[in-house]
Amino acid sequence: MAPIRFALGAQPTFAALKASATLPNGAAVEWPAISPIHRAFALMARAQAYDLCEMAIVTAVQAVAYGKPIIVLPATVASRAQHRCLIRLTARPEVTPETLRGGRIGVRAYTQTTGMWVRAILAETHGVAAHEVRWTTQEGAHVAEYDDPPQVVRAPESASLLEMLDAGKLDAVILGNDLPDDPRYSPVIPDPAAAATAWAAKHGIPQVNHLVVARQDFAEAHPDDLRAAYAALRDAAGGSSALPFGAALEPALAVVLATCLDQGLLPRALSVAEVLAPARRILGQ
Template sequence: MAEAPFTLAIGRGPMGDALRQAGALPDGTPVTLPEIEPIHRAFAPMAMQQRFDVAEMAIVTALQAIAFGKPIILLPITLAARFQHRCIIRLACRPELTPGTLAGRRIGVRAYTQTTGMWVRAILAEAAGLQAADSQWLTQDPAHVAEFADPPFVTHVAPGLKLPAMLRDGLIDAAILGNDLPEDADFAPVFPDPDAAARAWFDRTGVVPINHALVASRAFAEARPGTLAALLTALRAARPRRDPDLLPDSAATMAHSLAHVLAASEAQGLLPRRMTVEEIFAPARALGLH
């Protein structure tokens, strides 16, 4: 028998669109899917107020929310991931800007806590020994979790400024962008041949650069674990199959990559305390969600 409707904030893509088309889980449970574009506008309301029963959330935001005691739980499925090496760009006329020459430079990113920025900083640390505090970070947005305070090497700028325009005007030396990465001959990746570098990194580390996962409010999860199990089944059935597979969909297959996220987040000052993968997935596991 179908249960009462529940709200799910999820972005556009094969998994979310399959649910939009169906309007319900396979068992007939109705799903209300609010239109939120871009989906990152759902992150703060979910983290701070549990505005939805279930929501897509950037992995750094989810980890911060859990670390600061927000009543949400992480569910074992990846909704979005991508190789990140191409996401840091420079002006094409400045070929001297490479991963090894970014110390002391001004780097723009939407928010210091943005997951894409976390991944790029982790990659720069590995590739060039560049630590977060070695550069000047210019940001436009605060963290989605209000308790987090940016470190002292981060400067907030007017939110109306666009990162590509700031790069053109010389206000920053490099910029990190995600889905809004410009396709413009004025810009070039900081990493030479970023696609080859990303694939070599993935082959060497086995780490999936997870961007977004799924969270549920603790109250909803504890009241309706069966609905969450059915939701996970539906999302996994709609999951696109690609090579390489960048969408791990279980606690076991996400563990290695999440350990990397935790280590990088701790090194970059993104978390108020040390966390483990076991801690993160314990609430879902206790509800039988693996």
């Protein structure tokens, strides 16, 4: 059998796993070099380019909704508090969450998971619904069948979100791993660390960013390898509450599914059971 192709990002939590050429059951594995890892998501959603692949949770549930031949594993490999990811120019303190109603926000893609979480925060905590904002994006969805809603426009190809923010063409932008460490930019949400702590205390879940998915035909043909990969990921996560596995993921996934439906990110309602049933069957959960 050819080595298992596993596209996984550069999180320190999984560095030791990625340093190995085999899974615990002895199956050979190769780790394609992809940076940033989100470049793998469309390849997996559209063409199932890998046997196993890290994938944004919004992309994963969209892929299920549109009938893509992938299996979503209850394996979280990235999460973070998103409150700090909505930024403004420090010179514009008048930009607050509430003033963004009718305002202009830039985000890499409307379907980006960080954007989904930030929109949920704006709606729940600040009363600003997604449809009340003018959204500017740099790219479309990883799942080709999804079309952005009408309040979304595409930025010129040459423009970066920060450049548009600097030029006053946007009031705020949402950034994730590329969040700048620069005093010219400040979080829109006051004291985002405290706000994130309060949100987590209220909801009791982490804001999950990325899961792992498997190509369906690989999972069906090699269930032992899928179980070995899942176990290796779970062991590397070490029981962290920020990286829920198995049943511990279900409350966060339920919130994601409800939020995605509310924001028009899904063509139909999905249940936690529908999303996870194929993996549960193979993993014996």
